[in-house]
Structure formats: C-alpha cells, structure tokens
Amino acid sequence: MNTQIKISDQPLNIQSCIDWVMMPQSGGIDVFIGTVRDSTKGKKVIRLEFEAYEPMAVKEMEKIAAQAFDKWPVQKLLIHHRTGILEVGEVPVVIAVSCAHRDAAFQACRFVIDTLKQTVPIWKKEIFEDGETWVAAHP
C-alpha cells in the first residue's frame, strides 16, 4: 500500500502532492482540493480554524486509505490535511489518487474525501463578523 498521509500547520503544496502520486504505470490522477469558502448560508466567513486529534486522525486516514486500496486498483494515494488558521481561498485538504484508469481514480478519490468528512477527528470553526461556530456540532 503506497500512501502518504500528513497533517500539517503549514500551507499544502498541491503540485508536490500530484507529483508524489504520479507513476509511470498511472493512466489517471484524480485530485480533490478543499478550499475555504467566503460564506456559509449567506453569512460572510472571515476565516476557518482547524483542529485535529493528530494521532487518531492519522490512524483513521490510514484506515480509509486501506479501504480504498481494497475496493479499487489504486497505485498511490495521498491525503494531506492542514490545521490552524486558514483564510478564504486557502487549502485545508488535498487528496490525490493515481490509477491505471480514470474510473477507479474518480471513485477512490470521492470515497476518501466523503469518508474523511465522516470519520476523521478533525474539527473546523467558522469565524464570522459577528461570532463563531464549530461546524456540524449541533443538530
């Protein structure tokens, strides 16, 4: 299983993520780049703050990667997630997947980001002009 998983408080380098998954055997690379949006439900977002329970978050990401390798013929898989304060337009997450053919790459990449959002212990707080909220905390 050829994976690279990282949690970092430094800006993510998208090109180096793509370069890392590229193999001579690859026919397609699918990349998901999460970005900080400037509004939520019509309210202006000033910035986001991300916090991770790092050892467990890495472990959960490793589980997701293992599942992706089980389900699809993945060659290399990379998950980088950022923590700390991020401004609008910055990149909190990059997922990159290489496969011989595009179908598997698309499916595996979508599976990884969808599952990450459900199981990996990382939290984001939205900071508005008039307050702040932990996303998804309340019903």
Add this chain to the structure above:
Amino acid sequence: MKVNVLAFGIAKDIFGGSTLIIDVPGNKTSDLKAGLEQQFPRLKQLRSYMIAVNNEYAENNRILTEKDEIAIIPPVSGG
C-alpha cells in the same frame, strides 16, 4: 475511577480546557458519558459525540482503565 480526558473542538469550549480529570461512577464508556453529561449538560445538546480509547472509537460497553488515553470526539467536520 478517576480518568483523564482529552477534549477537542466544541468539547474543549464546554469543558473550559483541553483536558479534564473526572471521577467516573463505574468503569465503562457509558459510565463516563453519564458522568460527563451530569457535570456538563451542554454535551447533550450536541448532534452526537463519541468516546475514543487509545486512538480508536469505543463502544458504550468498553471497559476503561486508568492507563487508557481517553478523548471526547464531538461531531467531526474536517475537509
């Protein structure tokens, strides 16, 4: 049993800090939840929350020991 609990996200705000020592009336995850909810009723207003033991999500009937690393995992929102 006294346990040391790590808190993240909104749980940190509810506890007023990133760690908490709590006296649990029992030794199961469910006992810890009951103790926490009694001391911090705001936990019950969350969409849900999980307990992690040694970096793994724990079932309600998991037996806790003083050596375990225990954390409160409020609804996650990464990505």
